[in-house]
Amino acid sequence: MIDLFTTAVSVLADPPKNTGPDFGKASPFGLLIVVILLISVFILVWSMNRHLKKLPKSFDEQPVDGDAIGAATTDDPAGAERETTTPPHEPGG
Template sequence: MNALSVSDVLITLLAEGPTNTGPDVGKASPVGLLVVVLLVIGVFGLVWSMNRHLRKARDHFAAIEDGPTASSAGGTAATREPSGEPSG
């Protein structure tokens, strides 16, 4: 095949009109709408779940930054006075 015949074939293929030109060509089907709705519901569920996890993580790290509490230290840390200051 030489270059002239290849270009002739390409011109012939490009010059042909579309073969599938029915009334429903280019229109979305109800299945497409279902897919979009399911994707939106999935994204909403993921965002909701991630917000819950981030809230738990924020509370967890806030508790770590506050230090040991009276319940985790056996109750002695909250009642003990500093040794360098006189009491009462």
């Protein structure tokens, strides 16, 4: 148990081997990656804003045309005569 402890302490206490003048400095490749990521985030936010502007102000309105839920289909002739309405929106449910 003591051997494991002394080994761990000696490994952790060792100074890093790469201590030259360029150690720890960022390369131009890292700058390129950061710039590409920033451009990607800008394009994604711009695209999301365009899509959000196309959304209606509220989704509570009933559909105007015959696209209501439970509308009659061609294979249900009895359903063509029934009136199709959807229940009103219930808050909290």
